[in-house]
Amino acid sequence: MATPKQMWEQQQSQMQRVKNSGIISCNGSPIKDDKEEEMSRSALAIFKAKEEEIEKKKMEVRNKVHAQLGRVEEATKRLAEIREELEAVTDPMRKEVGIIRKRIDAVNKELRPLGQSCQKKEKEYKEALEAVNEKNKEKAQLVTKLMELVGESEKMRMRKLEELSKNVDTVK
Secondary structure, eight states: OOOHHHHHHHHHHHHHHHHHHHHHHTTOOHHHHHHHHHHHHHHHHHHHHHHHHHHHHHHHHHHHHHHHHHHHHHHHHHHHHHHHHHHHHHHHHHHHHHHHHHHHHHHHHHHHHHHHHHHHHHHHHHHHHHHHHHHHHHHHHHHHHHHHHHHHHHHHHHHHHHHHHHHHHHHO
16 A cells, blocks of 8 residues: 555645646647546546545544544443442442531530530539638637637636635535
């Protein structure tokens, strides 16, 4: 099979012969008219052969394009299937993560007031503990004072009893 360049050169050469034969035919020679007709038929045959080859090439290219399109469609379908599989794989994880995040948010919402309540109660507890400690301290001071007073009272009573006992002994 000739290359496109060679075919073009052949066609150009044939066309040039046809043109040249037309100029010669103006002289009116009947031999040249047959030659001219033969050259025209030859040029026409070359032209038809060229057209057929072009059509053949077009069909080959068209078939290649269709084959490529078929492969592209298959690849597209496969990619779509892969995407669906990928989404199916990641989708359950997304749902569970979303559910857990919502639960965490709900727990956080519940924790806020509980934390505030806890802080308030801790403050109240500290205040109450401080008050208890102050009262215990006051009680300890009072008990100490009471012990001192009781001790002094006992000493005074004992002295008085001793005095009275001495007085009783002196009265005898």
